[in-house]
Amino acid sequence: MTATLIDGNAVAAAIHGEICAEVEELKTKYGIVPGLATVLVGTNPASQFYVRSKQKKCGEVGIRSFGYDLPETATQEEVEGLVRELGANPEVHGILVQLPLPRHLDEKRVLSAVPIEKDVDGFHPVNIGELGMKGREPKFVPCTPAGCIELLDRYNIEIAGKEAVVLGRSNIVGLPVSMLLLKRDATVTICHSRSHDLPGICRRADILIAAVGRPRMVKTDWVKPGAAIIDVGINRVDDPTAKQGYRIVGDVDFEEVKEVAGYLTPVPGGVGPMTIAMLLKNTLTAAKRAAGLIP
Amino acid sequence: MTATLIDGNAVAAAIHGEICAEVEELKTKYGIVPGLATVLVGTNPASQFYVRSKQKKCGEVGIRSFGYDLPETATQEEVEGLVRELGANPEVHGILVQLPLPRHLDEKRVLSAVPIEKDVDGFHPVNIGELGMKGREPKFVPCTPAGCIELLDRYNIEIAGKEAVVLGRSNIVGLPVSMLLLKRDATVTICHSRSHDLPGICRRADILIAAVGRPRMVKTDWVKPGAAIIDVGINRVDDPTAKQGYRIVGDVDFEEVKEVAGYLTPVPGGVGPMTIAMLLKNTLTAAKRAAGLIP
Numbered sequence: 001m002t003a004t005l006i007d008g009n010a011v012a013a014a015i016h017g018e019i020c021a022e023v024e025e026l027k028t029k030y031g032i033v034p035g036l037a038t039v040l041v042g043t044n045p046a047s048q049f050y051v052r053s054k055q056k057k058c059g060e061v062g063i064r065s066f067g068y069d070l071p072e073t074a075t076q077e078e079v080e081g082l083v084r085e086l087g088a089n090p091e092v093h094g095i096l097v098q099l100p101l102p103r104h105l106d107e108k109r110v111l112s113a114v115p116i117e118k119d120v121d122g123f124h125p126v127n128i129g130e131l132g133m134k135g136r137e138p139k140f141v142p143c144t145p146a147g148c149i150e151l152l153d154r155y156n157i158e159i160a161g162k163e164a165v166v167l168g169r170s171n172i173v174g175l176p177v178s179m180l181l182l183k184r185d186a187t188v189t190i191c192h193s194r195s196h197d198l199p200g201i202c203r204r205a206d207i208l209i210a211a212v213g214r215p216r217m218v219k220t221d222w223v224k225p226g227a228a229i230i231d232v233g234i235n236r237v238d239d240p241t242a243k244q245g246y247r248i249v250g251d252v253d254f255e256e257v258k259e260v261a262g263y264l265t266p267v268p269g270g271v272g273p274m275t276i277a278m279l280l281k282n283t284l285t286a287a288k289r290a291a292g293l294i295p
Numbered sequence: 296m297t298a299t300l301i302d303g304n305a306v307a308a309a310i311h312g313e314i315c316a317e318v319e320e321l322k323t324k325y326g327i328v329p330g331l332a333t334v335l336v337g338t339n340p341a342s343q344f345y346v347r348s349k350q351k352k353c354g355e356v357g358i359r360s361f362g363y364d365l366p367e368t369a370t371q372e373e374v375e376g377l378v379r380e381l382g383a384n385p386e387v388h389g390i391l392v393q394l395p396l397p398r399h400l401d402e403k404r405v406l407s408a409v410p411i412e413k414d415v416d417g418f419h420p421v422n423i424g425e426l427g428m429k430g431r432e433p434k435f436v437p438c439t440p441a442g443c444i445e446l447l448d449r450y451n452i453e454i455a456g457k458e459a460v461v462l463g464r465s466n467i468v469g470l471p472v473s474m475l476l477l478k479r480d481a482t483v484t485i486c487h488s489r490s491h492d493l494p495g496i497c498r499r500a501d502i503l504i505a506a507v508g509r510p511r512m513v514k515t516d517w518v519k520p521g522a523a524i525i526d527v528g529i530n531r532v533d534d535p536t537a538k539q540g541y542r543i544v545g546d547v548d549f550e551e552v553k554e555v556a557g558y559l560t561p562v563p564g565g566v567g568p569m570t571i572a573m574l575l576k577n578t579l580t581a582a583k584r585a586a587g588l589i590p
Contacts, residue, residue: 108431125424125431132474133423133466136403161489169477171428179427182464185489187496194456194480201482 003257003264004155006230008147011154012273016061019280023062026287034287035064036120036279037092041079041105042072047098054096057276063283066092072102079105083113093290094120094283099172117289120282122146123172132179139289140282145177147274148209148230149184155263157207157228160185165205167191167198167251168212173232177209198222210251218252226262232271298556299450301525303442306449307568311356314575318357321582329582330359331389331415331574332381336374336400337367342393349391352571358578361387367397374400378408388585389415389578394467412584415577417441418467427474434584435577440472442569443504443525444479450558452502452523455480460500462486462493462546463507468527472504493517505546513547521557527566 026032036058040051051067058065068082079101086092095118101107116124122131122142130136152159164186168174174190182188191201192212202208202222210218211232223229233251250267258264265271288294321327331353335346346362353360363377374396381387390413396402411419417426417437425433447454459481463469469485477483486496487507497503497517503524505513510530518524528546545562553559560566583589 125421125428127424128428129420129422129424129426131424132427132470133420134464134470135466136420161491163491169429171430175427175429175477182470182485185487187484187486187490189482189484190477191482192480195482196456196458 002259003229003261005258006151006155006228006263006265006270008151008265008270008273011151012277014154015150015274015277015281016057019063019277019284020061022284026284026291027062030291030293032287032291033062033064033091034094034283035066035092036094036096036283037066037068037086037089039068039070039079039082039086039095039097041070041074041098042102044100047100051096051098054276054279057280058283061280063280064091074102074105076105076109079110080113083110087113087115087118090290092118093286094118094279096121096279118286120279120286122176122282128171128176128179131176132182134183140285141180141278142172142176143278143282144173144211144232144271144275145180146278146281147271148173148177148232149180150278151230151265151271151274152207152228155228157263159207161187162206163187163189163204164207164209165189165191165202166209166211167202167218168210168232170211173211174209177211181207181209212251214251215249216251216253218257220253220256220260223257223260225260227260228263229257229261229265230271231265231267233267234272298524298553298559300553301446301450301523301558301560301565303446303560303565303568306446307572309449310445310569310572310576311352314358314572314579315356317579321579321586322357325586325588327582327586328357328359328386329388329578330361330386331391331578332361332363332384332387334363334365334374334377334381334390334392336365336369336393337397339395342395346391346393349571349574352575353578356575358575359386369397369400371400371404374405375408378405382408382410382413385585387413388581389413389574391416391574413581415574415581417471417577423466423471423474426471427477429478435580436475436573437467437471438573438577439468439506439527439566439570440475441573441576442566443468443472443527444475445569445573446525446560446566447502447523450523452558454502456482457501458482458484458499459502459504460484460486460497461504461506462497462513463505463527465506468506469504472506476502476504507546509546510544511546511548513552515548515551515555518552518555520555522555523558524552524556524560525566526560526562528562529567 122140127138130138215235231250231252417435422433425431506527526545526547
């Protein structure tokens with residue numbers, strides 16, 4: 001193994017510590033308790049797991065969490081009504097609608113009901129626009145992209161002037177992380193399922209962000225020796241030796257690529273914990289902003 | 296010369312013809328006359344020239360233009376007040392604030408006063424966000440980027456799966472044209488003044504958009520043989536043989552590069568006329584939308 005392991009758990013733990021201290025200060029100095037509301041519709045096991053993890057972490061850092069679980073059959077009006085109610089509740093500083101929503105619901109309309117000052121996921125088009133635009137700053141940076149950059153920063157990996165390649169162009173990872181890298185002065189290439197010669201394109205990267213949702217797609221010959229690789233993938237693959245019959249792997253073939261890369265995040269334990277850490281940070285920011293402590 | 300010349304004047308003329316016919320139909324069928332208001336502050340000669348060109352073209356296609364020229368000394372309140380008034384005027388379907396504004400004015404606040412349904416320039420952060428996001432469509436696509444894509448399309452230059460390189464990352468060209476190319480399934484690289492080895496990066500391009508504002512920067516060795524090159528640059532260079540003592544050149548060294556490229560836009564007569572054509576098209580769209588004829 002030549003790659004330095006980027007330890008997302010350790011970085012996330014450090015950030016939790018920082019948030020904890022700030023939350024405590026907010027309570028004692030101003031009597032404010034940051035609050036995060038989660039809205040979960042239906043019984044998707046992965047969604048349930050994510051929401052529970054977020055609530056648990058909120059508890060650990062002193063953020064109050066408000067959990068709303070609606071049945072699979074909830075109507076558009078019910079979901080939007082709840083989101084609007086939470087939007088008006090001054091104890092709720094951040095609102096997280098767990099995606100994906102059941103098919104009969106209009107996701108765009110539900111998300112539009114989240115007031116922009118409580119959009120701690122950072123998915124509002126205004127946030128995405130301001131993320132990309134020079135001279136503008138979004139209210140919130142989407143959590144997973146922010147987590148990727150934070151990992152690079154905490155390991156002192158230079159971004160400015162480097163070739164960054166983003167594999168995948170989703171609204172929640174690929175697109176916003178590309179914009180963050182561009183704002184940090186990287187040369188940014190965005191590639192995807194329609195690109196020709198993905199291995200050749202990825203091999204140009206000093207920094208490679210893999211966010212395509214294909215298990216172990218990135219092989220050794222996709223990687224420039226010494227590159228920093230952030231693996232955003234969370235894929236379930238069959239594994240008869242595991243207790244549940246499956247295990248979680250990333251978009252990068254970790255065993256192969258660790259021999260070539262300079263830095264590499266594991267899955268699990270890389271980007272995953274960072275996403276939650278950034279969500280908590282955004283919630284704290286929302287609470288401070290609501291109190292007029294920051295602009 | 297091996298490159299096919301992309302004739303922006305001819306394409307723009309064809310679009311003007313299409314718009315003309317639609318404007319005529321709108322008048323006779325519904326009694327609606329599309330209207331574009333221009334707001335010019337100060338006496339910058341280039342800005343005056345652009346605004347006059349836009350007004351002239353409006354006249355040619357039957358769009359009513361409302362010209363507002365404010366003195367260099369206009370206050371923030373005066374400019375915003377005018378923009379808000381135009382926002383409320385039902386005869387005005389599009390509002391164009393000519394940039395740059397004099398230094399003492401807050402550009403961001405002025406632009407925020409333009410209602411999004413009249414933002415025919417497409418510079419509102421919501422428009423930029425929706426431009427980039429999958430499954431979303433902006434109300435208006437910014438004019439120059441839309442013009443670049445239109446030129447590629449009218450010359451049947453394939454975009455999907457191709458390597459597109461955008462040189463420059465401005466809010467008004469580089470960033471939005473990158474997003475448009477991405478939505479059209481290109482592999483997109485954005486490079487800029489902080490990138491290393493610009494010639495090498497540009498040489499990867501099947502489609503190169505030069506939007507960096509440096510006269511004749513792109514040389515033969517920056518160009519893959521056969522590439523399609525869209526030159527967005529408008530740079531003034533000294534020329535003692537010219538009547539005014541200067542002439543206008545692009546970001547591409549036309550004389551050199553035309554021997555290598557497959558397609559090339561001249562400057563002037565390439566992207567320039569397309570920008571105005573797209574502005575007229577957006578104004579027509581705004582008028583149709585205001586009348587409830589399109590969503």
